[in-house]
Amino acid sequence: MKGDTLNASVEIQEADVQEAGFAAVRPLLEIKDLAITFATSNGDVQAVRNAHLTIMPGETVAIVGESGSGKSTTALAAIGLLPGNGRVSAGQILFDGEDIANAGEKRMIELRGNSIGMVPQDPMSNLNPVWKIGEQVRETLKANGLPSGQDDVATVLSQAGLPDAARRAKQYPHEFSGGMRQRALIAIGLSCQPRLLIADEPTSALDVTVQRQILDHLDKMTTELGTAVLLITHDLGLAAERADKVVVMYRGQVVESGPSLELLQNPQHPYTQRLVASAPSLASRRIQVAKELGVESDELLAPGDATAAGPAVAEDVLQIQNLSKVFKLRSGFGKSTDFSAVDDVSFSVKRGTTTAIVGESGSGKSTVAQMVLNLLTPTSGKIVFDGVDTSTLNSKEIFAFRRRVQPIFQDPYGSLDPMYNIFRTIEEPLRTHKIGDKASREKKVRELLDQVSLPQSTMQRYPNELSGGQRQRVAIARALALDPEVIICDEAVSALDVLVQAQVLNLLAELQSRLGLTYLFITHDLAVVRQIADHVCVMEKGKLVETGSTDDVFDAPQQEYTKALLNAIPGARLMLPPEVA
Amino acid sequence: MTTYILKRFLQLIPVFLGATLLVYFLVFSLPGDPIVALFGDKPVNEAVASQLRAQYHLDQPFWVQYLLYLKSIFTFDLGQDFSGRPIAAVLGEVFPVTARLAIMALIFEAFFGILFGLIAGLRKGKLFDATVLVASLIVIGIPIFVLGFLLQYFIGVQLGWAKPTVSSAATVQDLILPAIVLGLGSFAYVLRLTRTSVLENMSADYVRTASAKGLSRFKVVRVHILRNSLIPVITFLGADLGALMGGAIVTEGIFNIPGVGNRLYRAVLSGEGPTVVSIVTVLVLIYCLSNLLVDLLYAWLDPRIRYDS
Numbered sequence: 006m007k008g009d010t011l012n013a014s015v016e017i018q019e020a021d022v023q024e025a026g027f028a029a030v031r032p033l034l035e036i037k038d039l040a041i042t043f044a045t046s047n048g049d050v051q052a053v054r055n056a057h058l059t060i061m062p063g064e065t066v067a068i069v070g071e072s073g074s075g076k077s078t079t080a081l082a083a084i085g086l087l088p089g090n091g092r093v094s095a096g097q098i099l100f101d102g103e104d105i106a107n108a109g110e111k112r113m114i115e116l117r118g119n120s121i122g123m124v125p126q127d128p129m130s131n132l133n134p135v136w137k138i139g140e141q142v143r144e145t146l147k148a149n150g151l152p153s154g155q156d157d158v159a160t161v162l163s164q165a166g167l168p169d170a171a172r173r174a175k176q177y178p179h180e181f182s183g184g185m186r187q188r189a190l191i192a193i194g195l196s197c198q199p200r201l202l203i204a205d206e207p208t209s210a211l212d213v214t215v216q217r218q219i220l221d222h223l224d225k226m227t228t229e230l231g232t233a234v235l236l237i238t239h240d241l242g243l244a245a246e247r248a249d250k251v252v253v254m255y256r257g258q259v260v261e262s263g264p265s266l267e268l269l270q271n272p273q274h275p276y277t278q279r280l281v282a283s284a285p286s287l288a289s290r291r292i293q294v295a296k297e298l299g300v301e302s303d304e305l306l307a308p309g310d311a312t313a314a315g316p317a318v319a320e321d322v323l324q325i326q327n328l329s330k331v332f333k334l335r336s337g338f339g340k341s342t343d344f345s346a347v348d349d350v351s352f353s354v355k356r357g358t359t360t361a362i363v364g365e366s367g368s369g370k371s372t373v374a375q376m377v378l379n380l381l382t383p384t385s386g387k388i389v390f391d392g393v394d395t396s397t398l399n400s401k402e403i404f405a406f407r408r409r410v411q412p413i414f415q416d417p418y419g420s421l422d423p424m425y426n427i428f429r430t431i432e433e434p435l436r437t438h439k440i441g442d443k444a445s446r447e448k449k450v451r452e453l454l455d456q457v458s459l460p461q462s463t464m465q466r467y468p469n470e471l472s473g474g475q476r477q478r479v480a481i482a483r484a485l486a487l488d489p490e491v492i493i494c495d496e497a498v499s500a501l502d503v504l505v506q507a508q509v510l511n512l513l514a515e516l517q518s519r520l521g522l523t524y525l526f527i528t529h530d531l532a533v534v535r536q537i538a539d540h541v542c543v544m545e546k547g548k549l550v551e552t553g554s555t556d557d558v559f560d561a562p563q564q565e566y567t568k569a570l571l572n573a574i575p576g577a578r579l580m581l582p583p584e585v586a
Numbered sequence: 587m588t589t590y591i592l593k594r595f596l597q598l599i600p601v602f603l604g605a606t607l608l609v610y611f612l613v614f615s616l617p618g619d620p621i622v623a624l625f626g627d628k629p630v631n632e633a634v635a636s637q638l639r640a641q642y643h644l645d646q647p648f649w650v651q652y653l654l655y656l657k658s659i660f661t662f663d664l665g666q667d668f669s670g671r672p673i674a675a676v677l678g679e680v681f682p683v684t685a686r687l688a689i690m691a692l693i694f695e696a697f698f699g700i701l702f703g704l705i706a707g708l709r710k711g712k713l714f715d716a717t718v719l720v721a722s723l724i725v726i727g728i729p730i731f732v733l734g735f736l737l738q739y740f741i742g743v744q745l746g747w748a749k750p751t752v753s754s755a756a757t758v759q760d761l762i763l764p765a766i767v768l769g770l771g772s773f774a775y776v777l778r779l780t781r782t783s784v785l786e787n788m789s790a791d792y793v794r795t796a797s798a799k800g801l802s803r804f805k806v807v808r809v810h811i812l813r814n815s816l817i818p819v820i821t822f823l824g825a826d827l828g829a830l831m832g833g834a835i836v837t838e839g840i841f842n843i844p845g846v847g848n849r850l851y852r853a854v855l856s857g858e859g860p861t862v863v864s865i866v867t868v869l870v871l872i873y874c875l876s877n878l879l880v881d882l883l884y885a886w887l888d889p890r891i892r893y894d895s
Binding site for chain 2: 190
């Protein structure tokens, strides 16, 4: 759906504007001067202003922006599903020439499903947990007056790439993996062959390789059916790779739009420029380019600098030797089967460096992290921290060990106690370890907030009053409170928007060079690895398949699996001219 | 599933033994001599008294009394109450009445609680919502004996819409007003629970996805909002059945219903150990069984819950 179509549609559109009377092809969706307002207890808040975009039949257009930019709100308005307190306050949404901005519910129900379909963002929460998958497909067909027998349901599901669809249709969502649920949702979205499909971050909750498969399949299906796609994403690389045109939104406004490659190579608006600069999928290429050109990039090369500046022969602060973890899975009636989550993994981490463990979900990377943190007991193998086998520690020594090894977890919403204010959150580890008195602890908390660049007034606030990035800074401050030597970051930046992610990564890199920290970085995102890690361990199904310096692994991956992972980074296949960097 | 149900039934054994032992001990330690109390104002005839004591094993130590009681249960002969009637017959008489009352109350609170709660949830912040919220708060706030007397007086006596008292047969018609009184507190609770649950589900992603499929509003509400919202409500209703049976004492007192509560109250006052323990044990078993039923219903409503392993 790229290439030829791209040029064709642009030309047609221009022709359309010039010779309106002729109107050979009119836009399928045209959003003009759209404004969306939310009624809140503090009065009306304008979420979207003067938004405009055009989608021709069969064309793919992506809206890119960070969370809160209004991209999802704009898309939801197009299918008439704004939340209860939101409304279109100005402008037009023309679907095939008909203004549906303020259409009645009855008209919208007619359009939904068979004219405008939707593939939502989170496959975990978008299927009703109490109904079988088949039933949820069937009701869609039935509501749109299509045949809805068992065979029809199975056909729809198998077209979306779900193997063994007839049997799978009888299962419940919780029996499906994330990728399979997303396929089921794509099946539902496309089941009535709509002319426009709204895909709202359709793969952001999935592993990169699964993401690629799903997007490829979505591409194939929409091309075959001639469906126009409105793709919502925060990932500029992904947008550029998948869409003919890209619309960039920032704080409720469209700041820039145009053909994908053009926009990527020659961003005009400062926000787009920042987005291009920090898009993780592009950064992986960017560092490389920067290095080749001999360009100094202080921010992004900081971790590397730290190693170079460190002691010539750094000691191994952490040694993982033949580590294995076997879980017993209950399989009914007292029987159990063994499941090897981690299988004979060995690697070591040098002091003051960053080692990343990369893998898809289920690869055992988080299990390794939990064993290193001494939260799980290994089935076999050793973890040697600073020369001592951690399994030999008694409870008092474990307490001391915890002071030296601290975690930062993925979800900044879940890892902070909502009932604790920020001061109490950061002070808690100090109090637990009986460090200092009240005054010195307060001083320490203030210092920590300074270190993570949060204002000291943050102390009196509560987690729900902070943004995701601010919360993750608080989590970092809490991890730093005990002056640890090693920090285990378990998907520490995965939940953050690209720009915020870049800020947090820079902060981590800066803290590392300043405090000589050692990071063990667990992530599924190779683009992030490229920015922060010195060494990479690639895990697949519990086994360590490849390990080496970041440069070696990225430039010359040895294993097929690593190559597949690298290839799956959105935008990796796009060749960017050096001047973009 | 069968294994799970079997396990749950086995769990009833320790619950049964524990409940009977505890209740027996409590009755045993009540101050005063029940036999002396039987004589009322008349002088106590020692010969008769000691004969009665021997008949009811009251001259034995606690453990012997308890074991004798257990033996009587397993030989299906629960003994007699102080008026000489077999306890089994008493149970057979009072439990159907209270069960009828409790089930009517349950139907009332479930039907109207869920209906009003659903409407209130769907029309959050509108007049209906505000009205039922305030009304339910008032119902929860006023004690049941006040509500009972008020309804009895106004609806039963003044307006004559329902019978203010209950005949000894305690027919369904007789029990309408008492059932409403008994179920009123839980009705308010079910209403609020349903409303909260509906509100929560309305903003769920899968509800928005259901709308995006092109389903009608009615379908979305019935298939995706209501069923998911009922899961916590059903849990409450199941546990409430046991509570209604045991909690009917006040309502039965107000409307003079010949049910479990009335009989239990009298047995406690006169210190009839075996009668009290028998009634309470049956109540405990009903409570356990209704909880089992809830757990099974729960698994049926929510396929994520499975008891196989």
